[in-house]
Amino acid sequence: MFTNNPYAQAGWYNPQNPHSINGQPWNANAPHPPTFGALPSQSGSTPTKLTFEFPDVFNCSVTGPGGKTYLSIVSNNTSTLISKPNGELVGRIEWQAQPWIEIANGVGRQLVSTWLPLSSDHSYRTMIVGGRVYAWVPRSGSIVLCTAGPNPPEEFARISRTSRNIVLEITSGAIHAGLFEVGVVATVLLQSGRSLA
Helix, strand or coil: CHHHCHHHHCCCCCCCCCCCCCCCCCCCCCCCCCCCCCCCCCCCCCCCEEEEEECCCCCEEEECHHHCEEEEEEECCCEEEEECCCCCEEEEEECCCCCEEEECCCEEEEEHHHHCCECCCCCCEEEEECCEEEEEEEECCEEEEEECCCCCCCEEEEEEECCCCEEEEEEHHHHHCCCHHHHHHHHHHHHCCCCCC
8 A cells, every 4th residue: 555655655754654765754954965066055045047158169168157167078170078177078979970979877879860860840859868858949049958748848958159158058957857968968069060960
């Protein structure tokens, strides 16, 4: 009987249930690690969207909240490498006639056209991350990352251009879902001006 209770399956504390997964209540005031490696942990209200700026998609430092550098992008004629400040490689793009990508922790080496296929009407690109389908859809001068499927789309990120740089706005929920590095790689691809086939 208790195995069908979604609260019990999620690990909620229940003192009346001896089979409860958690042995004690969750403490909302306990310190928690940062949302994603380098992002600062914040108490109180967490911003819904975080903004990251790219002065250039081929060679730049990606800066975010507090002007901090979160990733570096270095390119040559044949490839683009995206890495953390400590040098750890996050993603790689090989610029060939049929470009391919590889993203650490989730996206194995594959053709960009396989990872970001163009829809049959050529109006958007889809992407699968962690078994979930997303769509990059052009909207009002931006490219929006949203859920794909029969339900109303939920917006997770937005790529736009200003007079100075390229901006990736991403929700904290998307960062929790592991979409930050993926979003940065997609930003490089979608703003590169190169054929993705």
